[in-house]
Amino acid sequence: MNIRVITVLFLLILVGSYARKSEADPANQLSERLLEAGLIKALSLGSEKERKAESGPALVAYIKQGYLRRKPDIQQDYNDYRFPLKLIHLLGHKVLLIDEENITKYIGCCVNEGLGITVDSEGPDLDSFAKNNGCSIRNNPYLPNEVKERLPKNGWFTLSCKANDAEL
Secondary structure, three states: HHHHHHHHHHHHHHHHHHHHOOOHHHHHHHHHHHHHHHHHHHHHHHHHHOEEOOOHHHHHHHOOOOOOOOOOOEOOOOEEEEOOOOEEEEEOOEEEEEEEEOOOEEEEOOOOOOEEEOOOOOHHHHHHHHHHOOOOOEEEOOOOOOHHHOOOOOOOOEOOOOOHHHOO
């Protein structure tokens, strides 16, 4: 065998083993569960109607692992909208969009700090989580047209865990 054939065979073996190392990889599954746990903590209501964790560190963890872009895909007012680059799950649902609302620079009234997670379907797990954590489930919430254009036409819901949701 010449060196070209050996190199091609080696590359095929390498690519094949990399392609198989996906969702079946226990380390990958553990990493995804840890990322999801951080996101759930940022969505969860703690004492005195405050979230158990800030949203920033949870999103930075996803960014470092290549699930989200560092810069928001779309930014409007106080909202940073990010579309996942890789598959993200929340409570068994596929995440379509992450909306982080925070005040980095005051531009006028009114900021509603927290996260909104748009998922591909609704279910009792989301309803229960929302009820127990001062969140709301919204069908067709306000989103800028530029954001809505990138979502499926129907069948998605937003789990909103923002400051005003905790007060409802």
